[in-house]
Amino acid sequence: MNLQSSANEPAIELVGIDKKFGAVHANKNINLSVGKGSIHGIIGENGAGKSTLMSILYGFYHADEGEIRIQGRPVSIRDSQAAIAAGIGMVHQHFMLVENFTVLENVMLGAEGGQLLAKGVAGARKELKRLETDYGLEVDPDALIEELPVGRQQRVEILKALYRGADILILDEPTGVLTPAEADHLFRILQVLRDQGKTIILITHKLREIMAITDTVSVMRRGEMVATRKTAETTVAELAELMVGRRVLLRVEKQEAKPGPVLLSVKNLIVKDGRGVTMVDDVSFDVRAGEIVGIAGVAGNGQSELLEALAGIRKPVSGEIFIDGKPVEAADPALLRQLGLAHIPEDRHHMGLVLKFEEYENSILGYHHDPRYGRGAMLDLDAIRRQAEEQIAKYDIRPPNAQLKTANFSGGNQQKIVVAREIERDPKMLLIGQPTRGVDIGAIEFIHRRIIEMRDTGKAVLLVSVELDEIRSLSDRILVMFAGKIVGEKPSDADEQTLGLMMAGIAA
């Protein structure tokens, strides 16, 4: 078989796949054909049905209707075991790894080669060695998973699939947890795999990745497969429009900033984390009214600790924080809120929301002492719900139901709940961490516009994000953080490469 013909032959075909969960029609009559030896992207917003479709392929769910063909033959995928047997391997968004096992143990799990482990170990080692040389996937087989960086852990997931003889590799949002450098490395690995004849399906909501790596791309929207394009023949704008169903502004438009007086000022701040490691090392900066100051940096360089210290969650070791020119003594989030500081935390699940609460309960989190919401120990539920409903309408939070459990909203809508709560309080200063992590592009546009509006009404905004694009498109000034220090300041039109080098600690 020559390469030319194999490139055209489909490795996997889905014909008329249909799946409902109660009233939710997750997949509507999906048809898809993925060519052998190609990288095929599937893009769509959260809740568009991508993950459901892939779960059907991997045997987690059964389609109500439709057929799956692999290498031309119809197959029935009843469970994960059948999927593995059919040559499908999956790299899950949340790694399916046992953290206190070694790499070798994780790879062997489920494919041990006999009742006793000793028999299979030698073979597994040899096979890992082979995969390492064939695909450049090097990992120490005796390392513990929990001691490996995330990028390596993901490599173990890929190795697991290849070890089981996968010809078709599905990656579900693989770059969500990776640094830009790790993501680039992953893409190189995927290219090697494709060149060796593997078929790769990449599920993502990041348009850049689709453009960078895929050969063909299919777009899903509300359970339907709305289009399939050759990547070379499409554009980011077209894909974004297909995804959302309307035109999307990828870069927010904003006027020149008109900075006013300094509202937030930080002097020689030093913050240590729970282990006693210095994470913020002698940092000083000002944020003025009517400007957005962005802090760029690779995750883990002290931005989180800086935000926490400013929000009063973590007590700094030394240094001073001034709000409106007055020093803030105690690390006290409630006091800071009274002074007009709002905080959209980096991790909405961990800090921003109580997922088991209903939406309206989350909409007053941290502001429940406000006399508008009740008197003494009693809450005025009607007032709270009324206000929650107003915010839902204003921020287009879907589904528009204030009494739905927060966990049942999509990531983007959960983030809107947090954003609405903090912004509607009309604060003087706003601390924002990762405003659009795991958020659909439609919602990203919305949140970005709100942030700009805040600036234009004269608020001081401090933005922390690991998405360099976001920092560049929103900020008026960019501070780059590396290893706990601010290594430099650049205007918002600084080019990506310069900032990238600063983030890597190479140039200032």
Place this chain on the structure above:
Amino acid sequence: MEYFDTFVSILGSAIRLSIPLLFTALAGLFSERAGIFDIGLEGKMLASAFAAACAAYWTGNAWAGLGAGIMVAIIFSLLHGFASITNRGNQIVSGVALNFIAAGLTIVLGTAWFNQGGRTGQVPPEGRFSGIVLPGAEMMRDVPIIGPLYANVISGNNILTYIAFLMVPLSWWVLYRTRFGLRLRAVGENPGAVDTAGVSVVWLRYRALIVTGFLAGFAGTYLSIAQSAAFINNMSAGKGYIALAALIFAKWKPVPVMFACLLFGFLDAFANFMQGKSLPMIGEVPVQIFQALPYILTCILLAGFIGVARPPKAGGVAYTKER
């Protein structure tokens, strides 16, 4: 020499007292490493002690007693599995419920069948596991130091005692050297990893619970027809909880579990020995203080002296496939 004899006798008693703990803690080890908390160990022990005593009383055969004990403990385990694996119920609630069922049922059935206020009938000698004198024990007795240790601590125990100690390396081997063990440890940490590897989480957890029942059956049997000769109301007396403490204390590892159980057994034996004795300077110390020692020790040790006891990550959570 007098002190040494006392020490040997406490040591012998410590071994005997630690056996039910050891079986039970190992039983809990299998279930908890598979991600199923088992607060119902106490109930399993009690129910199987009752079953073993009944079977041994009626058949006059100790092995039949053991078989009945094991069977009942496995049935209890399967009930726990049905509630917490199949129906994804709360594992703690299910375990506590089983403890109550065991405590109530043994009294009701015991009173109905034997009419002795919850006691079973006296099990005849052939229905019990009695001490085995190891070869050379009598000859060795006069050798200083080693002699008494061999004759009074190592020799003279019943067969279940030796089985208990054999179970320690066996458990280790199963957990760390077999496919079953690898999968079992994995399912307690990340059931998703097991599921996506094409292995059934449910069946694996049920098998782990069957092993748990098997080992807990030994513990109950030991109580009623090896250590004593009848079932007595609530004769497990909290040993199931002590075994859980030992399990946590030993960080869910088989060999440390053995040492933890020996330590708790020793404290128990020491408490018995101190009963009615007075300490120099202090006078008579209430025996309850010594009886409370294992619990106090557990609290102190868990409060930081053994470092962080990291339980199996997926423990206590029923597995549902993510959407």
